[in-house]
Amino acid sequence: MFLIRNLTLALSVVIAPATVSLAQDYRSLADAAKSSFQPLTAEDLAASRGRLAEQVYAVERLVNPESEFGRRWLSFLAWEGVQKQLAPDAEPDLAAARETLRRLGSGADGLDRPELQAVADALEDYIVVASFAPAPAERQKQSFEATVDGVAERLADEAALKSARGSHEVERRLALLAGLDSLDRDDSLAAQVRGEFGAPNAYVEVDTPTLNKLAGRAINDCGPLTDCILGTSIRGTGLTNGVVSVSTLPSDGRARLLFTLTGSTRSNTVGVNGPVQIRSVGTTTFAASKLVTLSDERFDLSPASANATTRTRTQGVSKIGGGLGSRLIERIARQRVAEQKARADAIASDHAEVRVRNRLNEELGLRITEARGDYDARVTRQLRQRRATPRSIVYHTTSHSLTLDAVMAGESQLAAWGEPPAPLPAPISARLHQTAINNLLDSYLGGATLRRESVEEPTRINIVTPSWLELKADQPAEGEEFQAWSMRLRADRPISVELHEGRIKAIIHTEQIRVEDKSYDNWDLVAVFEPQQVEGRWQLVRQGDVDVLPTRFDPASGGQLSSSEVGLRTNLSDAINKGNRIPQTVDIDPIDLTKREGPVENLHMEGIEIHDGWVVVGWRAE
Missing domain, CATH: 2.40.160 (Porin)
Structure with a gap:
């Protein structure tokens, strides 16, 4: 529906005077969580496996594994990854379990079925329990304490929260706490985070005319x-x-x-x-x-x-x-x-x-x-098929407008912790913060592989993608010979976006890049784009070359790359930039409404502003 198709998101900045008290709150909550932590046991693992088995059997009754339909479905879901966990006396195979979980959120039609969603929920809980329970109690305690300490420290660092790396480090730790919450463990710290960083981060406003x-x-x-x-x-x-x-x-x-x-x-x-x-x-x-x-x-x-x-x-x-x-x-x-x-x-x-x-x-x-x-x-079905259901979507109306706001975040993801910026003075306005973009891209592109085999073929992706995620790769630079390539994105946080001073920094986190016969593991591609209006049409125009850095290297740390990393960086930079594998421009097309009844055929972008962490966009109806 036109009212909700163009959902956008917003996240505010923590003000400095609140930071000290916030740090004290999280430190005390972290200490309380550590003191009340109870190690998981073999009984906990067996109970979690039993809950998973119950949901697995419900799905198998639904699809009938003996039928051609059932075999295709279970093959698509890498169902053996679940069955491995249920075999008698089996050791947890977390890699296989995570692959099945990824496919359960891959966006294919039918994945919104409650039986499949229930398996995904049970599998998420099982992965957390299986990550802890086999370890000795002391090691579990050390791991838990390191996690809660990391959350408390990073949430008190305003500058780190604004960065893609810092927010991801918080969310990575919150994923563990959210999983433990489902086991009726002490959830005070995670609940506090969801409260402080759980304000709406998506806003769309349409005026009454x-x-x-x-x-x-x-x-x-x-x-x-x-x-x-x-x-x-x-x-x-x-x-x-x-x-x-x-x-x-x-x-x-x-x-x-x-x-x-x-x-x-x-x-x-x-x-x-x-x-x-x-x-x-x-x-x-x-x-x-x-x-x-x-x-x-x-x-x-x-x-x-x-x-x-x-x-x-x-x-x-x-x-x-x-x-x-x-x-x-x-x-x-x-x-x-x-x-x-x-x-x-x-x-x-x-x-x-x-x-x-x-x-x-x-x-x-x-x-x-x-x-x-x-x-x-x-909206509802597509987000559920991606396991990206918002915490909330709320409508409001005044005498002159309709507004929709949403918290686009999972249980372990950050949302807003303040008020959004003012909308543009446009008939339709949307406000989007970088965390919401990151959360959605996590659901849509996590673990995906992009590849291009020849200059005649388009870039392809191995997952279902919506129309707004259309892929593009420019032709090789003049005089540059085409080289086949592939790029596998990281399963969690595949792309990070940072919005600052009128520019969009996109960081593509890869597990592996292959260019012809050369392979590069765990590298980040960093591209900076600036919105520009060219002959009445808006575009995102890349500023300079794409930078490449090892995933684990933090430029802000002051550290240095090793000599081998320097050589790999030079080779990968040449392969990415000379091959034009990251587009020079991204067109912002009008929103097509011709498939709906009414006189309005398109929404044309009227303006765009990028503030500290925010993008604010306005459209007009034509």
Whole structure:
């Protein structure tokens, strides 16, 4: 649905005066967590394996492993990775379990089924337990203490939190704490983090006039008209001209939209009552309204209300078939029609109100049902298939706009801890912070492999990707011979984005890069882009060459690369930059709305600003 398709996200900056108290809070919570930690036991591992087995059997009952359909599904899910964990006396195989978990969140159609989601949940818990339980109690305690200390230290470092590396280090440790929370262990530290860093980090605002362009529509139709008034059977045609408009009503926690249908119907009818035929023309003016309430969970519709006024003019009264006594009958009929006209118009008005109410209920009911289906297909289902369901999505309306805000973060991911920046003064505005981008890219691209085998072929990826993640690779530089290449991204945090001083820094974290017969393991590719408007179109233009660094090397540490790393860096830099493997420009295309009903075909970007950690974008409807 147009209201939610272009979700954007925002994260604020921790202010310095709060940092000291925040550090003290986290230190005390870390100490409390360490003192209450209880090592996991073999019984905990067996219980976790039992919960996983229960969900695995439910899936196998669903797909029937003996059928061709079931075999294809289980092969796609690398199901042997789960079955290895359930074999009698089997040692945990965490690599295999993680691969199955990754595939359960790969975005394929059907992965939103509750049975598959339940397996993924159980598998996540099992991986945490299996990471701890086999180790001696003392080693578990040391690992846990190092984790909570690392969380407390890094959350108190504002500069580190703003960096991709620092936030990832926090989230990597939070993943363990979130897993332990599911086992009813002390969750005070993780709960505090989710509270302090759990404010909405996604905002989209649409002003009411633009909402009208997107949701309102004109009505122009001609159709049959039948009625029965005071014993007169009426038939004819009605030409209706009207408009459906939308207004927003103040509401916090949900959106309240008032749809109003106003217009008129011009009628030309013939009524029959006994031997008399009555020809009339009339005009009915009407107004109807219906309240629609939107929330992430459901779209609700209240019954429509309407009022209508009908005014008719009699054009002729005649006896059917003529014959003896026609004039007398017609004179009596005309007198009776005149006497009953006011009453007949009142009844016609009442009947028109019923017709208008029914029309608005039926038409709007169908459109809202379709919109809810579109919402579930484009948002709810897709995010669930990626295991990227937001912690919350909340609608709000004022008298002049509709706003959607969301917390786009999993249990172990950071969200906002303050207010977002002001939106752009545009009909549609979106605000996005780097953490939300990172969280989504984690779900969509984790563990993916990109490859290009020839200059004629496009860049391909081995996972399902949405349309907004279209891949592009420029042609080799002039005079440069094409070399086949592949790039496998890191499973967790495959791409990090940092937004600062009008620029976007994208850091691609790779597990392996292959260029022809050369292989480079665990390297980061760093590209900086700047938004620019070129001939009326917005682009992200790369600034300079792509930098390459070993994944574990922190330039801010002041350390030096080894001689072997320097040589590999030079070779990889040449392969990446001379081969144009990271695009020089990324086009920001208009948002295509031609597949939906209405006069608006595209949303064109009106402006973009990049603040400290934020990108703020505005669109106009055309």
